[in-house]
Amino acid sequence: MKKRLIAFTTMAALTAFGVYAQDAEDPFADAVETRHGLMLQMASDLGTLGGMAKGEAAYDKTAATKAAANVAAIASVISMAQFPAGSENGKSADSYALADVWAKQDDFLAKVADLNNAAAAMQTAAATDADAIKASMAQLGGACSACHKAYRQPES
Ligand code: HEC
Known part of the structure; x- marks a missing residue:
């Protein structure tokens, strides 16, 4: 009973602050x-x-292959499904995605494909050694920054 009252009070407070209203909008x-x-x-x-x-951490094959597998898995998930039309910077709260994501969608998706290729290469490197990871870092980091440069509003 007491719990329910607290839940109700919290809900009322959130509603008062417009939290729900904001989500609905x-x-x-x-x-x-x-x-x-x-x-x-x-x-x-x-x-x-x-x-x-960078040699800041010792090469750890298990940790490295796990990290590379995570990036590859996430890259395979990224699609227009997380970028519904209208969710650009200035129109949707917290969005830093530029309108060009939709205006130049083919190029945006090509950059998603680049990310998938770079992540696959990193998976091989991660299973090899630290030098291989270092050599593969430019391609993977480059895939991130190429897309950010074109499609992400820098946070100021
Ligand atoms: C195909 C395009 C693309 C690629 C490739 C890409 N990103 Fe992004 N990233 C974006 C966009 C667009 C945003 C802004 C999204 C938003 O604010 O709604 C973003 C935002 C981010 C953010 C900020 C998240 C936040 O909470 O504000 C980080 C961190 C980030 N990316 C890391 C990465 C890393 C690391 C990689 C590479 C492994 C990568 N991104 C690859 C397009 C990309």
Whole structure:
């Protein structure tokens, strides 16, 4: 009984702050949150690989192959499904995706394909040694930054 009262009070407070209203007005909130989660996980895995490439961390085959497999799996998930039309920067809260994602969709998807290819190459490198990871880092990091340069509004 007490629990329910607390739940109700919390809900009333959230409603008062317009939390629910805001979500209802931004139909793209979930998609934006989903793509941010995918991107952040890739950044974390890239950090693991980068640490070994730079010699900051010892080469660990299990950790390296896991990180590379994660990036490959996430790359295979990225599609227009997380980028519904209308969810660009300025129109959807928290979105830094530029309108060109949709205006130049073929090129955007080609960059997704580049990411998949780079992630596949990194999987081979990750199973080899730190030098191979280092050599493969340019292609993978390059795939990230090529897309960001064209399609992501820099956070200022
Ligand atoms: C095909 C295009 C594309 C590729 C490839 C790509 N990204 Fe992104 N990334 C984006 C876009 C667009 C955004 C902005 C999304 C938004 O704010 O809605 C973004 C945002 C991010 C963010 C910010 C997330 C946040 O919470 O604001 C990080 C971190 C990130 N990407 C990491 C990576 C890493 C690491 C790679 C490579 C392993 C990568 N991205 C590859 C398009 C791409």
